[in-house]
Amino acid sequence: MVWMGGTEEDDRDNGFIPVIDVALEREASERATQLGNTDMMSMNTDESAFNVMNDAKNLQTHGLAGMPNLPSPRRNLLGRIANNRETAMMLGVGALLGVGIKALWDFKTK
């Protein structure tokens, strides 16, 4: 192939019509959006897969209902063992309760 106005053979196409993909030469951010049915702009979406997957009956059917969790810190009485604020609070409540009971005992018996 010879470009118009030129005299030298262009060796890059090796005799075939060159296919220059302009999109490939652009930055990724500038590439043209996909066309046709791969352009998902018109697709209706929802969370049905999530809902059907987590349906109790479905989980039961496929044996996924009883999968173990790591314990949630907030669901335990004291939270995580490293949760110092709650631990201190419970110890404080216990100490107050103990002092109160002792005072009541002393008041009744002495």
Next chain:
Amino acid sequence: MGEQILRVKFKPGTTMSERFDVTVGYLQQLIEDGIRDQYVRQKAVEIVNRAGIKQHDELGEIRAIVKWVQNNVTYRKDPYMVEYFMTARRILKDVEKGASAADCDDFVIVAASLLGSIGYPAGAIIVDSNADGVFNHVMLCTRTMAPTKQYGSKWIVAELIFPNFKLNQSVKVSKVYPLIADPNTTRLPIHRQQIAGGMNSLGSVPSAKSGTGYQHPYSRMLNGLGRR
């Protein structure tokens, strides 16, 4: 090793139920193999570290892996009338070479393998993406180990083949069939197994539903499930 593509065909007379069992078996085994692959784990760690996810941020790690797969693996259909399954390692290597070409099941194999390799229960869910009861598509399912504010202890699903889909967003489906990988498996990886098979085309019986007789391989293999 471990970078093969598994090409699935069935002998004549194989029932839909048998095809379904074989197909989902391969899918599940390939995910389990990926979870056990150290190369896959290294890649998963690299992805979440590069995304800047803090340690113990389980939802962040899941989001980072899903987004990476959505953005880096390229969707290309399998050859006409043939079903390919790729190992997770093969898909990751293809992405690195810029030669990625995977369909929905391959997306799920790599994503579930990446997530499983860093400690999350993961697997595939086969869905009817036309909400007509016919299984024809595969999505990812996973969950965090500790309950999260957003999703509690629920399973999280992800549509991987469309980069703009968020977690739990999907087209309308009415039916799911979950396949959760078993990390305790001790069987041989699938690429070391002797797999024999017939050479009959899957589409030997033309479908009355379409003019060309063509149905998506998943439809052909899985539409017998309703009779199970």
